[in-house]
Amino acid sequence: xxxxxxxxxxxxxxxxxxxxxxxxxxxxxxxxxxxxxxxxxxxxxxxxxxxxxxxxxxxxxxxxxxxxxxxxxxxxxxxxxxxxxxxxxxxxxxxxxxxxxxxxxxxxxxxxxxxxxxxxxxxxxxxxxxxxxxxxxxxxxxxxxxxxxxxxxxxxxxxxxxx
Amino acid sequence: xxxxxxxxxxxxxxxxxxxxxxxxxxxxxxxxxxxxxxxxxxxxxxxxxxxxxxxxxxxxxxxxxxxxxxxxxxxxxxxxxxxxxxxxxxxxxxxxxxxxxxxxxxxxxxxxxxxxxxxxxxxxxxxxxxxxxxxxxxxxxxxxxxxxxxxxxxxxxxxxxxxxxxxxxxxxxxxxxxxxxxxxxxxxxxxxxxxxxxxxxxxxxxxxxxxxxxxxxxxxxxxxxxxxxxxxxxxxxxxxxxxxxxxxxxxxxxxxxxxxxxxxxxxxxxxx
Ligand SMILES: Cc1cc2nc3c(=O)[nH]c(=O)nc-3n(C[C@H](O)[C@H](O)[C@H](O)COP(=O)(O)OP(=O)(O)OC[C@H]3O[C@@H](n4cnc5c(N)ncnc54)[C@H](O)[C@@H]3O)c2cc1C
Ligand code: FES
Ligand code: FES
Numbered sequence: 211x212x213x214x215x216x217x218x219x220x221x222x223x224x225x226x227x228x229x230x231x232x233x234x235x236x237x238x239x240x241x242x243x244x245x246x247x248x249x250x251x252x253x254x255x256x257x258x259x260x261x262x263x264x265x266x267x268x269x270x271x272x273x274x275x276x277x278x279x280x281x282x283x284x285x286x287x288x289x290x291x292x293x294x295x296x297x298x299x300x301x302x303x304x305x306x307x308x309x310x311x312x313x314x315x316x317x318x319x320x321x322x323x324x325x326x327x328x329x330x331x332x333x334x335x336x337x338x339x340x341x342x343x344x345x346x347x348x349x350x351x352x353x354x355x356x357x358x359x360x361x362x363x364x365x366x367x368x369x370x371x372x373x
Numbered sequence: 374x375x376x377x378x379x380x381x382x383x384x385x386x387x388x389x390x391x392x393x394x395x396x397x398x399x400x401x402x403x404x405x406x407x408x409x410x411x412x413x414x415x416x417x418x419x420x421x422x423x424x425x426x427x428x429x430x431x432x433x434x435x436x437x438x439x440x441x442x443x444x445x446x447x448x449x450x451x452x453x454x455x456x457x458x459x460x461x462x463x464x465x466x467x468x469x470x471x472x473x474x475x476x477x478x479x480x481x482x483x484x485x486x487x488x489x490x491x492x493x494x495x496x497x498x499x500x501x502x503x504x505x506x507x508x509x510x511x512x513x514x515x516x517x518x519x520x521x522x523x524x525x526x527x528x529x530x531x532x533x534x535x536x537x538x539x540x541x542x543x544x545x546x547x548x549x550x551x552x553x554x555x556x557x558x559x560x561x562x563x564x565x566x567x568x569x570x571x572x573x574x575x576x577x578x579x580x581x582x583x584x585x586x587x588x589x590x591x592x593x594x595x596x597x598x599x600x601x602x603x604x605x606x607x608x609x610x611x612x613x614x615x616x617x618x619x620x621x622x623x624x625x626x627x628x629x630x631x632x633x634x635x636x637x638x639x640x641x642x643x644x645x
Contacts, residue, residue, distance in 0.1 A: 229378050230374045230376060230377050253408075253476070256473075259475060262478075267475050267479055268475045268479075271404060271408050272479070273404070273408070273421075275381070276404065276425060278381075322474065341472075341474065342475045
């Protein structure tokens with residue numbers, strides 16, 4: 211067993227877990243944050259994407275112990291109280307989801323894409339950057355639209371705002 | 374995943390010691406090859422020694438004719454580095470074409486080189502850029518490093534601390550991706566060095582892993598342009614064949630990717 215301590219959505223947490231505990235299971239099972247999903251066994255689908263020290267990572271392909279001392283943000287940490295994050299609002303507005311299974315990962319990846327590209331974002335870049343996120347329902351069209359709309363909405367000071 | 378003990382090393386020496394103390398340890402870098410294999414119980418280790426906190430393995434620096442990148446540097450860091458973009462732009466572009474954004478945030482140069490997946494991107498750059506693999510005990514020329522599929526010259530417990538790439542006069546990379554796995558089905562890195570020598574390395578296609586295509590190197594040393602490769606082909610007997618493509622198909626891809634690499638000097642082209 212290892213003691214794992216990290217900041218999750220701004221809250222300091224510390225738990226004793228098995229060394230082999232995956233970060234995604236730590237979030238879902240130990241912290242009850244079930245917004246982060248598991249969609250595959252091959253590190254390809256991106257349903258599990260969270261931010262680790264500000265960068266999008268696949269939480270199914272990391273041990274919780276590797277995140278010891280880090281700061282993690284999940285889909286639950288994105289909204290400001292009752293007010294949706296611009297990306298969440300854009301997914302709703304542009305019908306960026308159907309079944310919703312991929313959506314937490316899409317939104318966390320979208321925030322990372324906006325944080326890295328800022329206002330330079332165009333459709334081709336969004337499509338290329340979504341390589342690691344698979345959606346079985348939407349055909350991606352409205353996901354891309356929602357991310358572009360949120361990028362526009364979030365404007366110039368985006369690099370911080372996306373976090 | 375089977376049960377294991379996790380240890381985080383803060384120095385190369387500590388990592389070596391922790392590795393030696395265990396009966397069947399493995400180093401854990403980005404974990405993007407090792408953990409998927411362990412999750413599927415295709416691999417098992419009693420101890421994982423995490424190299425991720427070793428500061429000495431994280432630098433990027435240019436000195437003279439060499440660009441040295443620490444073994445712990447992630448693909449995203451290589452892709453975004455001004456030093457790499459300035460010295461060898463095609464290497465930065467190659468790193469930026471590996472997997473997806475999330476994989477690039479975790480996967481490392483050392484992990485990729487040590488794993489020597491026959492379809493990995495970096496080994497092609499290491500061969501074509503006459504790299505020197507630096508370990509905790511010695512330096513190994515890339516030509517002697519990649520020995521067979523998933524096999525390298527590394528000894529038990531040896532750590533790749535960094536890779537020094539020779540800065541070429543010009544270089545380019547082109548690959549054709551497997552539509553499902555997204556690893557290259559054939560990737561060709563071409564480089565013309567400052568002393569006039571030409572190196573051409575092929576990944577993804579060879580049945581013994583990454584290799585130098587010497588006929589192409591000869592043809593290009595007179596004329597470093599796609600037309601010099603007209604009529605040249607690799608022997609299908611040297612190619613992998615699987616459900617994704619026959620040896621003949623891969624042999625053709627290699628020739629096409631070599632020409633495309635010459636059309637992408639200073640960058641990297643990833644097809645589909
Ligand atoms: C979805 C997906 C897509 C991918 N696509 C591509 C692709 O298109 N092209 C490509 O090239 N790769 C691809 N990869 C692989 C990725 O680049 C890996 O990150 C990389 O191959 C291994 O690096 P790592 O740091 O993750 O190593 P790990 O998985 O941590 O380790 C891999 C192996 O190397 C050993 N090791 C690690 N570091 C060292 C070191 N410094 N010294 C000695 N031994 C060490 C480990 O013990 C282990 O055996 C993909 C991976 C995934 C999950
Ligand atoms: S669950 Fe993590 S990539 Fe699919
Ligand atoms: S909305 Fe169903 S998988 Fe994307």
